[in-house]
Amino acid sequence: MLFVYHRWTRPTILFALTTICLIICINLASVTARLITLAVILILLYNLVIESWVALAFIAPGKRKKELIAPGWSSQFHNCETIIHTMSYFDNEIRPLVIIIHGWRSGASSMQGRAEHYIRLGFHVIIFELPGHGKSESISKWTAGHASTTFNDFFDRLDDWFDLRLVNNVYLHGHSMGGFVLLRFDRLKSKGENRIKGYILESPMTCYSMIFEESLQTLKIPNFAVSAFWSRLSRHFNKINPRIPDVTDLSEVDTPKWGLIRNNCIVVQAEQDDRLGLEHYYRLIEHQQNVTNYIFEHHLVTSLSHAGARQNTIRDALIESWLDSVKDHSDSA
Template sequence: MIIVLFAYHRWYRPCIFFVLLTFNIILFLQQTTINLSLLLICTLLYLTYNFILETWVALAFISPGNKKPDLISEGWISHYHNLDSIIHTKSHFDDNIRPLVIIVHGWRSGAISMLGRAKNYLEMGFHVIIFEMPGHGQSEPVSKWTAGHASTTFNQFFSNMSNVFDMNLVNQIYLHGHSMGGFVLLRFSKINNNSEGKYPIAGYVLESPMTCYSQIFKESMETLRIPKFAKNVFWQRLSSHFNFINPKIPDVSNIDEVDVPKWGFIDNNCLVIQAKHDDRLGLEHYQKLVEAQGKYDGNLFEHHLIDDLTHAGARNNSKRDEIIRNWYEKTSNHSDSVKSA
């Protein structure tokens, strides 16, 4: 009960422990009885320990911060979806039967940052939906952001698309995830298992994707200056919060469970496009994904490093767009050959 109390709100638990700690310090300073003082010392140590841990956890659960402005452009329509949280999407459809791509942006980004990518798909003859993750863009703010919640919310959205969009106009579905959006799609691919479902997916495009939370955890340890001896207790407390606020996915206990392939992998056609000089994630996420994906046969898998592609701000990149176009043609031919086999 102590672990889960107020787990949904980032600063509630540190504040509660701080108040209790302050109150006990005042009591301790007023005591003259040795037995009571010893009891208060034990209580103070317990409260201090939990206050420090909960403060670290609160700082680790950073929020998306300032939201990107809405995408306002001809042909783009806003939709609000009442899911686990209220999600905003932008869509660009016409009355023709076409493939559909659903784009999931990266951390602290939004639909407006995906417009360049979306235009490439429109030129390729796609319908386009841009999914704004919880707490981003025009979607509802969340007190405690996790990729687990974003993944299950995207799964809800995907399963109920026909309530909003005319899916009779869609003949194929592709998913494109950038950075954190790629991490969300990796988990979605595991919890959805939709290869034979209501909306079969033809392929995934992962652009400079995050694939290993263990690397982010390591960064958090360094940023918060958490001593190495506290690594295990910090992880245990952090994962307990994650598990409580993500009841729709299996509990996480070991840190390798939030890395590819245990977090998720793409058992489908997959294109990975990576910024060669990634100043945010480096190349380790990319390398681990390529290693994991290379173990699965039967699907079309490609990966490319692009010299002039940046991790953030790359709204337009001709090399990326050309690679996507060529890969899409290959997946179409691959699907036709599989059907005829």
């Protein structure tokens, strides 16, 4: 398991073996033995390069956001696949609950503005901090697959940690990477899924293939090595995520195969998205609009940015109007 879960274990071992073989090769007298050793060194170097690219592709979230500290909020840790930290705001009234999942390299404090708007609307709120973010446990190889199954564990055990007698309906709000996690969660969900009345996806990531293309450029991987890199990367992903069917093709980590929302859904997209652009949004809309029998809305918001949009009145108004539509539809059903 050490070889699977730690980013630099394989490159370190391969580097050590390559160094040893070089030393041996230098001291060999036989030409044949040297040629055989050189062949072994070339194989080791090839694998060292590939494994180093893979290690670099599994980037860590990095510096954590400051902790959310405000009156009425409670901090709690949950022993899921990874130890997860949440911030929650409950009172003693029966209300709907919204669970918010932040984006990449974000945290509970970044979601405070959105959360406080839901509180003003009469919601209980839970902010779920992704693995390696906020005060949640760190992991060496971060994947959205692991984050999705961890959130699935958390959701299945909500009753263990929160008084759901105070909850009449559940909504899920995912921002950026949080949206990508929720797309997969909708396929994984089991226990308590009848409680979920809708999903709010804000500037969601929907296609890993686009992130993969960015990785190729960042790591300067030559065209002839792309297939080998993807093969090795997907092999690592599959070993880390045994609860997700093996991924062999990039299309399997893009919507719709990665996931779609089979529930009421609103997508609120930053029109000037300087992180993901609009391709993720258009790809999701193309497929999501084919899911019938649910209330679905999608909006491009000029004043909304991808990051740092803790306050945005247009986003909040669109979500509030959609929530009213879902409630009216449920009341009339």
